[in-house]
Amino acid sequence: MDDLIDIRDVVRRTGLTSRALRFYEARGLIAPLRTHTGRRLYGPGELERIAQILALKRAGLSLAQIQRLTAKRPLDLKRLIEAQLEAVASREAELAEAKALLLNVKSRIDRGEPVDAATFCSLIRNGDAVMAEENWKKVTDRYYSEAEKEEWASRMPALPEGFDMQAYNRQWEELAARIEAALPLDPKSAEAGAFYDEWQALLAPFRAVATPAMMAGATNLYNRMDEWQGQQKPPFSMAVWQFIGEVGACRAG
Known part of the structure; x- marks a missing residue:
């Protein structure tokens, strides 16, 4: 019993709060x-x-990821690290944009x-929008031909009247965040299937106006x-994208 210490000593040794x-x-950690x-x-x-938790948090892992990693259940550590590296790269791109x-x-x-202050906020909002548009243009210039870009431009107005693109983008970000938090996940599980169905439902407006060739181009x-996520922040990570592909392959198989 001599090696046991109370919560006040743990706070003093680790710098954590008693609330943390x-x-x-x-959380069972x-x-x-x-x-x-x-x-x-x-x-x-x-x-x-506790030392492990603090080390893993320094690497940027969420508590949900730490919980799965330290529960000693089967876990694809390589995939988890790759996903975290993608998240770090995304944050680096955000910091570069903020600096600009x-x-x-x-x-x-x-x-x-x-x-x-009001002008400052306005410049930031406008700068964000302009920079994002310019970055996406650089990406699409790299992967789409002029004919393909013209086809997208001609078909986009066919989206439903009053279609709110900003709200639509927020839906993608919210869904991607929930999937990211759930990974790693068995692609054959019911939870994975539910995520896949949500993904397909969000794609429905674009499937309604895009040709199969256009959808294939977006998939590519x-x-x-x-190759480009350091240039423009994608709406979801590579880990999420690969997971959706795995679920789709299970459905098709």
Whole structure:
């Protein structure tokens, strides 16, 4: 019992808050002993587990990913690392965009232009939109012929009247985030099938206006995401895209 310490000592040693430790406990990540009065006691094993959690968080893993990794269940560690590297690359691209936006605003200030908070926010919003549009153009120029781009441009107006593209993009981001949090997942499972059905339902507006050749071109674009995701942030990670492909292959098989 001499090697057991209470939660105050764990807070002092790790820098974590007692609230964080209780949250980890509620998630099943750690399991301290309890005295008859309910006092939490942490032994060497729990301290080592806390150290593992902190190390994995430094690598950018979510608590859900850490929970699966430390539960000692079968896990494709290589795939998990690849997915995390993609997420890091995406964040690097976001930071590069943020730096470019800030430098643009700074240059205006250096020229003596008046920039208040409202103007600053407006410049950032406009800069985000312009930069995203320019980046996507660079990507599509690389993977689509002029004829293919013209075909997309001619068919896009056929989307339903009042179609809200921003809300549609948010739906993709939300679905991708839920899938990412659930990975790794058996592509034959009921949960995987439900995700696949949601994915296909979101694709429905574009399937309604796109030709099979156009859909094949989009599939090729995302199959080669690793070539361009540092240039433009995709709506989902390569891990999510590959997972959807696996589920589709299971359905087809």
